[in-house]
Amino acid sequence: MRQINSRISGVRIKQYSTTILLIGSMLSAAQLHAAGEIYHANSNYNAIKQSMIAEFAIAYHDIPTALHNYTVLAIKGNSASVKQRALNIAIEQEDLSAALEIATHWVLQEPKDVPALFYLSHIALKSHEYELASETLDKILKIDPNAELEEILASISPESVADREYLIHALQTSSSKDNPSILVLIAGLEAQNGHLEDALDIINLALRKRPKATSYILMKANFLNALGNQEATLEWYEKSSKKHKNNYEIHIAEAKYLVKQNKTTLALDKLEKIIKKWPKQEEALFIAGLTSIDLREYEKAEKYLVELRSSNQYQNEAYYYLAVNAERKEHFETAKAxxxxxxxxLYSISRRSMISIFAKQNQLTDALRFLTQERVNYPQQASFLYQAQAEILIMMNNKKAALRLLDEAIKNIPDDPELIYAEVLLLDAHADREKLDKLLKNLLEIEPNNPSYLNAYAYTLALQNRYLKEAREVAEYATELAPEQASILDTLGYITYLQNDFAASAKALKQAYELSNSVKIGVRYAKSLYMQGEIAQFEKVLQELQANHRNDPQLESLNSLLLPQQIKKS
Incomplete structure (x- = not known):
């Protein structure tokens, strides 16, 4: 079983490749097919030539020929690398019947080859051949009773409850049903079916047989947590940490659980002990840094995060949270650095945070200069940087400069939908009608099914009060794509209001108002109700708006509608 690590990691099927010299790389596709006819896989031909033909076929996307050749070579030959290559091609092409045939023949040829058995069990599970999978797992455990199988279902667990029940039954009737690895597989399946109490009982049986197995310990904690028993989960973590003092995975899992339960003070205390024992564990340092920020322990946060500045995994996150930490301390220049x-x-969010600091310092001109230099340093971020500069110019009440900048941006990066959309949002529906039409049509040519872009087109037509039939169709389509987006529902309500379809307008605007609680949308909704003659409902919405948005000038138009009704009543 120990041999598996070099050939197969856990239960994931690795991508093996056979290095083959593709002589004559200038061979045309026509020549390839001719060669395929001459050198079709058969027992009389040299295996190297067969594999070369198969690789040529792959290069020219002739997968059936490649799979056929490799399948024949795998079944008739003894090369493990050829079998692995054949299996990988079959799996990549999702040809499970071919993969199952190859793996079955491999196991028949090498009945004690554990990687072959792993392949077969994996493919059998993927093919819903649960009895075969159970038998194969049983064979693996006879060769190595301590084989760890619990992750074998990680990416191919049966999707339906019925299939999981069928697999559970197959595992429970196997000769290895009491093996802890099989018990853990069953426990995981039971949990997926919602039988958490049964899953907990089964994992406890597995733990009696293998009490030091980290994955079993953590699985039990997950089951307890899924049952909603926070106290029992905490007790289990505490007990396990004390019993397995040198097990980092258990200790860090406990700390992470404490953080999730908002027990941050206790979590930080635990993390500090972990770091003292395992000072180079980057995950512990990172979580300790973030937890320290939450607890306003800024000096501690800096101490932990500084350790990660050279980390391959956490470097960017460390710099970002060091900046957040400095900003919380109001050390703004350090934060910007x-x-x-x-x-x-985290590039875009970090630059937005910098812009926010520049704004606080009344240094928006410096922010513009900084972002211009950033376009030189990070050309791949140019679209975002142009948009950020345009937003700053708007903040500086310089809309003309923002539009000029976006024109330059679109010229430099044509067909970038985000840049076009940014300019669309700034243009006036009437004064810039011709330019707006051109940009909107270009936008929808690039991304015809983007709900936001469809909404912009429909809303612009509504503002211009033209092509309302088309505008409504576009808005309805956008609503189908994003049924709970308030801005799109608002557009649909506005268009139908202009069409005097007040029932449809009120329906769309009611949903938009409930989603957004926007006073602007609320006013439109109230007007739709009024035009329908739903005066009681109109007054109810108006009272709600007055309570939530007292003295908002947008409500004045509704008050003027209410006045004739009051005169009529008196």
Whole structure:
């Protein structure tokens, strides 16, 4: 079983490749098919030539030929690497019948080859051949009773309750049903079916047989937590940590659970002990840094996060949270220095945080200069940086400069939908009608099914009060794509209001108002009710708006509608 690690990791099927010299790489596709006809896989031909033909076929996307050749070679030959290559091609192409045939023949040829058995069990599970999977797992455990199988279902667990029940039955009737690895598989399946109490009982049986297995200990904690028993979960973590003092995984899992339960003070105390014992564990340092920030222990946070500045995994996150930490301390220049160092997925949020600091310091001109330099340093972020600069110019009440900048941006990065959309939002529906039409059509050519872009097009037509039939169709389509987006429902309500379809308008605007609680949408909703003659409902919505948005000038138009009704009543 120990041999598996070099050939197969856990239960994940690795991607093996056979290095083959592709002589004559300039061979045309036509020549390839001709060669395929001459050198079709058969028992009389040299295996190297067969595999070369198969690799040529893969290069020219002729997968059936490649799979056929490799399947024949795998079944008739003894090379493990060829069998692995054949299996990988079959799995990649999701040809499970071919994969099952190859793996079955491999096991028949090498009945004690554990990697072959792993392949077969994996493919059998994926093919819903649960009895075969159970038998194969049984064979693995006979070769190595301590084999760890609990992750074998990680990516291919049966999707339906019925299939999981069938697999549970197959495992429970196998000769290895009492093996802890089989028990853990059953426990996981029972948990997926919602039988958490049964799963807990089964994992306890497995733990009696293998009390030091980390994955079993953590699985029990997950079951207790899933049952909603926080106290029992905490007790189990505490007991396990004391019993397994040198097990980092258990200790860090306990700390993470404490953080999730908002027991941050206790979590930080636990993390400090972990770091003292395992000072190089980056995950512990990172979580300790974040927890310290939450507890306003800023000096501690800096101490832990500074250790991660050279980390391959946490470097960007460390710089980002060092910046957040400095900003919380109001050390703004230090915060900006750290934000500058952030790259990767946190790039945009870090630069937005910098802009916020520049704004607090009344240094928006400096922010513009900084972002211009950033476009030189990070050309791949140019679209975001142009948009950020345009937003700053709007903050500085310089809309004309913002539009000029976006024009430049679109010229430099044509067909970037986000840049086009940013300019669309700034243009006036009437004064910039021609330019707006052009940009909106271009936007929908690039992304015809984007709900926000469809909404912008429909709303612009509504503001211009033209092509309302088309505008309504576009808005309805956008609503289908994003049924709970208040802005789109608002557009649909506005268009139907202009069409005098007040029932449809009230329906759409009611939903938009409930989602957003926006006073602007609420006013439109109230007007739709009024135009329908639903005066009682109109007055109810108005009272709600007055209570939630007292003295808002947008409500004046509704008060003027209410006045004739009051005169009529008196």
């Amino acid at each position: 750290y934000y500058r160092l952030v790259d990767g997925s």
